[in-house]
Amino acid sequence: MNSTPSKKELMNRSLSTITINIGKSGINESVVDEIKRQLKDKEVVKIRFSKGISPQKQNYINQITEKSNSKLIDFRGNVAILFKKKR
Numbered sequence: 001m002n003s004t005p006s007k008k009e010l011m012n013r014s015l016s017t018i019t020i021n022i023g024k025s026g027i028n029e030s031v032v033d034e035i036k037r038q039l040k041d042k043e044v045v046k047i048r049f050s051k052g053i054s055p056q057k058q059n060y061i062n063q064i065t066e067k068s069n070s071k072l073i074d075f076r077g078n079v080a081i082l083f084k085k086k087r
Contacts, residue, residue, distance in 0.1 A: 005083075018048040018079070026053065027060050032067045039070055039084040049078045 019038055022031065038045045047064070049057050061080055065072055070084040 018046050020045060020047045021050070022047060022053070022060060023050040024052050026056065027063060032064060035064060035070075035082070036068045039068055039082065040086070043083060043086055044073075045070075045082045047080045047082065049080070051078060054078075 019042075020031070020035055035045055035047070049060070053060070057078070057080075061072060061075065064070070065082065068082070068084060070082040073081040073083045075081075
């Protein structure tokens with residue numbers, strides 16, 4: 001049986017470098033497509049948001065998780081970690 005990894009296991013997997021940076025131009029379809037691709041390959045994606053977009057961060061996270069069918073594992077400061085189980 002292949003169960004969903006624990007939050008601790010996912011956090012350990014994401015300790016590597018940031019895989020996606022989102023700047024002042026925000027998100028668009030190509031950013032979402034890249035996040036989907038990385039989730040398909042790795043299951044875990046670490047996203048860093050520019051400090052200048054603080055008011056929009058939560059909105060962007062909601063859009064990204066909805067469009068990529070992923071789950072928000074952790075969100076601290078300007079860094080978010082997403083997970084999507086491989087099929």
